[in-house]
Amino acid sequence: MPGPTTRILLTLIPLAGFAADALAADLTRRAALPDPSLPVFTWTGIYSGLFTGYGRLDNRTSPACIGADGRTNGLQCPVRSAFSPKADDVVAGSEVGYTYQLSPGPSLVVGAAGDYQFTPIRSYGVRTGAFAQAGQPGAVYPGGVYQAGQRLDWLGTARGKIGYAFDRVFIYGTGGVAFGSVRLDTATTADGGAFGERVNRPDFDARKSALRVGWVAGGGVEYAISPHLSIKGEALYYDLGARTVLAGDASGLRPGVAAGTRVETSGVLGRIGLNYRFDRGLPVIGPFVDVGKALIDPVPYVPPVAQTWDFEIGNRYVYNSGSFSKALYRPGNEPMASRLSYRDVAAHSTETFARLDHNPTGLFAKGFLGSGFVTSGGRVTNEDDPPGLRGNAPSNTLSRIRDGGVVISAVDAGYHVLRTDTFRLGAFVGYQSAIERVNAAGLVQTAANPVIGAGGVPNSVVVASQDNHWTALRVGLVGEARFDRFTLSLEGAYLPVVGLDGYGRHWLRPDITPQAEHGTGSGYFLQGMIAYDLTSKISIGVGARTWRMTVDRQDGTAQLPALAQPAKFVSERYGAFAQISYRFTESDLDLGGLMAK
Structure with missing residues (x-):
């Protein structure tokens, strides 16, 4: 995986297309x-x-x-x-x-x-x-x-x-x-x-x-x-x-x-x-000039007027942290044999989001795509219990998170069941995807096992990696209330069907690497945000979100080369973000007949 600086630059490349679209908003009047x-x-x-x-x-x-x-x-x-x-x-x-x-x-x-x-x-x-x-x-x-x-x-x-x-x-x-x-x-x-x-x-x-x-x-x-x-x-x-x-x-x-x-x-x-x-001709920097004018020389605020179509697009900076854990059980109705936990997995990411509303019908579509890098400093514990364990004694090793990456995206389609000039409430269904990759280095034995981790492993050596791909069906509600320049929005989604396709790696044990991990479960996604209109087209905002996805032991499997074990998997993250967005007008999009009601 590329280094942190490279990953940040790479995550910004997909946003260029979105940003360029926003730049086009002023072209029709400046070309x-x-x-x-x-x-x-x-x-x-x-x-x-x-x-x-x-x-x-x-x-x-x-x-x-x-x-x-x-x-x-x-x-x-x-x-x-x-x-x-x-x-x-x-x-x-x-x-x-x-x-x-x-x-x-x-x-x-x-x-x-x-x-x-x-x-x-x-x-x-x-x-x-x-x-x-x-x-x-x-x-x-x-x-x-x-x-x-x-x-x-x-x-x-x-x-x-x-x-x-x-x-x-x-x-x-x-x-x-x-x-x-x-x-x-x-x-x-x-x-x-x-x-x-x-x-x-x-x-x-x-x-x-x-x-x-x-x-x-x-x-x-x-x-x-x-x-x-x-x-x-x-x-x-x-x-x-x-x-x-x-x-x-x-x-x-x-x-x-x-x-x-x-x-x-x-x-x-x-x-x-x-x-x-x-x-x-080449694009101009109209929206950026508009932001500068709004901050330096504000003009009287004119609330945005609802049109046949409303389209908003923007970028976010997101900081989040969280954890991932997996517990492996011996086949049959047996107690837990091993548990590996990644804690304090902090990440910085950039994200692009967009929303399209057809106001006459109340239909809407929305989505976001973001990626970033995991910072060092978190910890990984690996607990194993006899029988059959090397050293014939409980083991609990401690490692440190070195780096990793995150990618998250979602797309939803819905309908506003309630609509007024200042409030709307909608229901939606959609799809969510999340990718977690984490590498851990070094190893210290903190229990009494005399074999596993004997003598320790230096922090320069990567000892474990986790690569999870989560997918989920989303069913939820989103509400929005406007107070002059301020807009408060809340969103909640139940994830009734969650799928996990992952790989766990113990780099010091090539005989059991990679460990394929699969399962189905459920989860939830919550997000809240407050935005402020700088102009009728440009707004800034801050918000917070959290989500959790779980696969229970009866629905999860960890596959070693010669052994399949029941497994439970849990991923949860929480964080905050800051954003800026731009609203397009119908003349910007130039859809002609598609704008007809």
């Missing part, structure tokens, strides 16, 4: 008069937009090894089979670009585009068994565990575009350079087992993170619903090439052998999006 020689509609111009969709990662892996004789797959190499555990997940991001239509009417269109998307896609596969030793007839690595996989944190592209426009329909092909952050992990060990002693067995544990560069190609269709707004559907194939990661035997038993994996990184993106096309 030059249109050239009468141009057609009524043209695809010529700078545009920016947002998209979401689904991404797939074709995780093709093949074992790799340098034997004790220096040859590929040579003497004493573990003989393992290849596998391709595919993965997919929701993606979202922003795009900026420029297109030029060669002549009026149906004609050729050329252009260029760049985009960035969150791609929280990862996949790992596991093989177990007795692995034969190459060149050693009858010799095996007994009880072997081989795991390999990868994670694609984000993906960007820089592409050319060429196609043909049929008035407001633009069909195009596109291709260019793709680049992204890829993390590879692989481990091969023997004499595995959740509670086996780590003696007299080889360990080949390799991992690598890197910025990868490759190519991308695809095509799409875009339709202009107004001179400024267009919707698109697009499919892209990306290929970031293949890399090999190798590691020597950490046990020292096979000093001349290096085993690992070769992993290919490629896949498909399917995206739908909304673009805003600027008038001829």
